[in-house]
Structure formats: C-alpha cells, structure tokens
Amino acid sequence: MRQLSPLERQGKTNLGLCPSGQDNRICTFAGQTAFRGLEVAGEFxxxxxxxxxxxxxxxxxxGSTADLQDVANEMADAIIALDLLADQMGxxxxxxxxxxxxxTSQKYGLETRLPADD
Ligand SMILES: [Mg+2]
Structure with a gap:
C-alpha cells in the first residue's frame, strides 16, 4: 500500500493544480506526481x-548572458521543485x-559524513 504524502495526511490532496471546473485528471495522485516530475525536469x-x-x-x-546570481536562482528553483516532488511522494x-x-562515503572509505536529523 502506498504511503500517504505529508500533504495527503493533512487532507491537502489538491495542491492547487486543479481549480474547480477545470480538467481534474491532474488532481489524481499520479497526475500531481507527474506534474511535479515535469516541474523538476523543467527547472533542471x-x-x-x-x-x-x-x-x-x-x-x-x-548572445544573452546570465550572472552567477541567475544560476544560483535556477539551482534553488530546481531543489525546491525536487523537494515538492519528494513531498508529494512521501x-x-x-x-x-x-x-x-x-x-557512498562509507563505500569509498571517505571520512566526511552528514549529520543525521533525529
Ligand atoms: Mg526556474
């Protein structure tokens, strides 16, 4: 059985992607997950x-150029989109x-570790 996402557990199954009266196929779990996946691909x-x-x-x-802040902003958008997809999937x-x-650090004998959130 599929695990409920945090939003689903809060009863927020419609993420605002489907205003009333519009095509509601995207309001299904699969539809919202697919939408979030496309957002991730687009942002990357x-x-x-x-x-x-x-x-x-x-x-x-x-040609048109971008500065480092533009790159940073797009990186932030990509991580936010990925986090939204992850949240959607629990x-x-x-x-x-x-x-x-x-x-991976352990596998390759590296010392660096990230602290676990408890
Ligand atoms: Mg962007």
Whole structure:
C-alpha cells in the first residue's frame, strides 16, 4: 500500500493544480506526481540554460548572458521543485540525501559524513 504524502495526511490532496471546473485528471495522485516530475525536469533544464548563458558571458560569446546570481536562482528553483516532488511522494528528501551521502562515503572509505536529523 502506498504511503500517504505529508500533504495527503493533512487532507491537502489538491495542491492547487486543479481549480474547480477545470480538467481534474491532474488532481489524481499520479497526475500531481507527474506534474511535479515535469516541474523538476523543467527547472533542471533552466539550470543548464542559465549555466550556458553564464559561460557564454565569461567567454565573451555573443548572445544573452546570465550572472552567477541567475544560476544560483535556477539551482534553488530546481531543489525546491525536487523537494515538492519528494513531498508529494512521501519521501523525506533531507533524510534521503544524508543516507545516500553517508552510504557512498562509507563505500569509498571517505571520512566526511552528514549529520543525521533525529
Ligand atoms: Mg526556474
């Protein structure tokens, strides 16, 4: 049985993605998860675009450019979108990052560990 997301446990199953009277197919769990997944893909694409423009600017290549703050803003958007997807799926993203980072550090004999949230 699927684990309820934190929002579902709070009774907030409609994340505002489906105003009344509009196509409600996206209001299903699968629809909202797919939407969040597409947001993640889009935001990581925006990171790549900002990075391309940043590098274009540093190399003096003609065309639109971006500064480091633009890149940082897109990185933040991507992480926020990923956290929203994780929340939608009932995944604690912070705990998953800590667990994965520490497992990889241990696997390769590295000393760096992230502190676990208790
Ligand atoms: Mg963005």
């Amino acid at each position: 694409g925006e990171v790549a675009e900002a990075l391309k423009k940043y590098l274009r600017g540093t190399r003096g290549i003609k 995944i604690d993203l912070g705990a998953a990052v800590t667990r994965k980072f520490n497992a």
